[in-house]
Amino acid sequence: MQTLILSIVLLMCLLIAAILYRIAAGPTVFDRAIGAGLIGTNALLMLVLVGFLYDRVEMFVDLALAYAMLNFIGVAALAKYFELRQENPS
Amino acid sequence: MTILVILLLLGGALFLCVSCVGLLRLPDFYTRAHAVGKAETLASLLILLGLALHNGIALSTLKLLLIVVIVAITSPTATHALARAAIRSGLKVWRSPRGHQSHDVAG
Numbered sequence: 001m002q003t004l005i006l007s008i009v010l011l012m013c014l015l016i017a018a019i020l021y022r023i024a025a026g027p028t029v030f031d032r033a034i035g036a037g038l039i040g041t042n043a044l045l046m047l048v049l050v051g052f053l054y055d056r057v058e059m060f061v062d063l064a065l066a067y068a069m070l071n072f073i074g075v076a077a078l079a080k081y082f083e084l085r086q087e088n089p090s
Numbered sequence: 091m092t093i094l095v096i097l098l099l100l101g102g103a104l105f106l107c108v109s110c111v112g113l114l115r116l117p118d119f120y121t122r123a124h125a126v127g128k129a130e131t132l133a134s135l136l137i138l139l140g141l142a143l144h145n146g147i148a149l150s151t152l153k154l155l156l157i158v159v160i161v162a163i164t165s166p167t168a169t170h171a172l173a174r175a176a177i178r179s180g181l182k183v184w185r186s187p188r189g190h191q192s193h194d195v196a197g
Contacts, residue, residue: 001144004096008103008137015110022113022122030119030176034126037168038113041130041161042106045137048154052141061153068157072164076171083175 005049012042012049033078040071091143098140105133118184119176127169134161 016039023035044067051060112125135158142154 001092001095004099008099011103012106015106018110018114028119028176028181030172030181031122033172034119034123034169035113037165037172038109038126038130041134041165044157044161045102045106045134048138048141048157052144057145057148057150061150061157065153065157065160068160068164072160072168075168079168079171079175083178085179 002053005053009046009049009053012046016042029082033075033082036078037071037075040067040074044068044071095140095144098136098143102133102135102137102140105129105136109133119181120173120183123169123173123176127166131162131165134158134165 019035019039019042023032023039026032026035044064047060047064047067048057051057051064054060106129109126109129112129113122116122116125138154138158138161142151142158145151145154
């Protein structure tokens with residue numbers, strides 16, 4: 001089970017490196033925002049998995065709980081800001 | 091029990107790969123939001139449910155289920171807010187360059 005969790009965490013590191021390409025090269029700012037949200041979700045899952053890996057689930061679950069809410073607030077604030085800005089996004 | 095946990099974790103990893111491929115390969119913001127918003131939610135639910143099943147009966151299992159509820163509510167809401175902001179700021183919807191007959195998404 002530890003090996004499976006470790007390999008999933010390493011796969012997530014590769015996926016985050018691939019998502020960074022979309023954040024760097026995304027045509028509009030909304031692509032970058034949705035890539036940032038996806039990286040936030042990956043980091044949330046990675047926190048819980050690393051908690052199981054280090055066998056300290058209680059502490060890491062609290063961190064992940066705070067991170068889930070912060071991720072939503074960040075993406076919603078980005079959406080609200082770029083909705084109010086009426087010019088063509090780039 | 092262990093078999094079920096392994097299946098849930100592998101399914102979550104598969105759907106994370108699906109969301110990443112969709113984000114990289116699809117041609118438009120709206121199609122990318124369509125791919126990411128659903129695959130990301132399902133992957134989070136599968137991985138967190140698998141870990142809650144692995145953890146057994148404890149207080150941290152309850153917190154894991156609370157994270158499941160929060161992610162299931164907030165992740166589609168965030169994607170919907172971004173798509174609404176995009177369509178209100180005038181981002182054009184992608185059309186296939188080969189006319190209206192072809193429905194494939196190459197590119």
